[in-house]
Amino acid sequence: MALRRVICLLLVIFLLGGCATSASRLQAQIAADLPLRRELSTTPFFPDDSYFCGPSALATVLSAAGLATQPEALIGQVFLPGREGSLQIEMLAGARRQGAVAMVIPGTLEALLREIAAGHPVVVLQNLGLSWAPSWHYAVVIGYDAGQILLRSGTLARQEMSLRTFENTWNRSQRWAFVALLPGRLPVTADETEATRALVAFERSAPAATAVQAYRSGLERWPGNFTLAMGLGNALYASGDRAGAEVVFRRAAESHDLAAAHNNHARVLLELGRIGEARRAAERGLAVAGAQRQTLLETLKAIETAEEVQ
Template identity: 50%
Template sequence: MLLNAGSVMASPQELTEQVYLPGREGSLQIEMLAAARRNGLIAYELAPELNDLLIEVAAGSPVLVLQNLALSWYPRWHYAVVIGYDLERAEIILRSGLERRQVMPLTTFEHTWKRSGYWGMLAMPPGQMPRTATESAYVASAVALEQAGHAQGAAAAYETALLRWPTNLTARIGLGNAAYATHDLQRAENAYRQATLDHPESAIAFNNLAQTLADQQRYAEALIAAHQAVSLGGAEQASARDTLKQIEIQLHASKLLPEADTSPPTKIGN
């Protein structure tokens, strides 16, 4: 239901295979998040606030919530999807188990929801952003989608993030990486170059730009970027050195092979 709202067609059987744990007779929260990503959607965990939940529902996004229908010392964990509410009547409308429309007093819902730590999540197509999204949480959810193997979806999510937070470094490099993964070198280069302009201190931006340029046999430009990456240092300096070395090797090979140049290889740069 939640995935269908995110315009993904998935059968209950397929989903059961992705989330059900026979030994626990239920599903874990992290597996609900992971399943949304496996189906190409952004899995966004909401802030534990009733207000945020209501904002998302009002915006038309069904929210998956975890409830403890019983008591803290005798838990009965249950997932339901919030599909509407009526503040005047103090009611919340859920799709719960096999019930298509369960109307519950808002106070009862709050009691049952509180016992799960107010846990709720959205499953959204990557081009959309939750109303209550924060910069770091949304970008992190896009990174998670990329790591789950959905480069194209992740690229759309990074684009969405950049519309709102144009200088976010993770989103900019993520966009480059997602484009690189789909062999769109031009788009990757543009993203990395923008990252070096917005964040001239980012060694990763220069390193990835260098690699992308080298892949297009533009070795002279690649070497400049690679040297910049190495000189910036940081946690990824080893990778930057490696990239530089590989580019130098490729450059020599490209010079030696086609023209059968016999002169000793010259070192470019310092």
């Protein structure tokens, strides 16, 4: 408790000394297309004065996204008693288990402000202590105004923190932050690599039909992404939509000419009874197979069996 009092006193000193400077710095960094101030005032609040800031922050963004969740339901999923806290990987996995697409955003102030402007509260990891005596803490950024960052944090429903203090505490976590949204929506600042990683991770714990929604949103933004195309095709197949999967795999094969797409396309065509087309797809795949040659040969064997029965 003594350490917490010292930390609180340091924060007060920072806040009193840095308000004017923070205001000008924040205004200078707000892009011309963003509002000068924004607050997501309807964001839920789950006060916490213990080690459960992780479950509380996660419940906040999940509930804001429309997935009503209580922190108590998340403790067993994201809280590690031995560490008296929650690891970042557990926070992301916990969000996905609840049905949200959790995605790390770029660690920049502009990305943070853009997500808030888009209506997305952001979970941030802060070190409220010192580099040699860390006090890790998850909070939820809900706005910015007049040089201040606004947070749902600990027992404070609306913490006003100067930009200087916020950046100092955020820098010590390498500016880690993430957004959790319903499938079909993406953070406005998501980059293609992180989005692909997050959507593939989401599919592992999501119902097939929900994964379809998530992959479609990714492909709408990055239509040339082969991994997302294959993910969508596989999710459609798993959901029972063979015709939809055939269309996606055919387009992926035509656009990328890769063995995996040709093979999946051939397999779906075979199941649809379009045996001649399946053979042509498998043969095109075999021509570029490389390390996947054996897989294509097995597909061709299955096609030959079907031809004999026909």
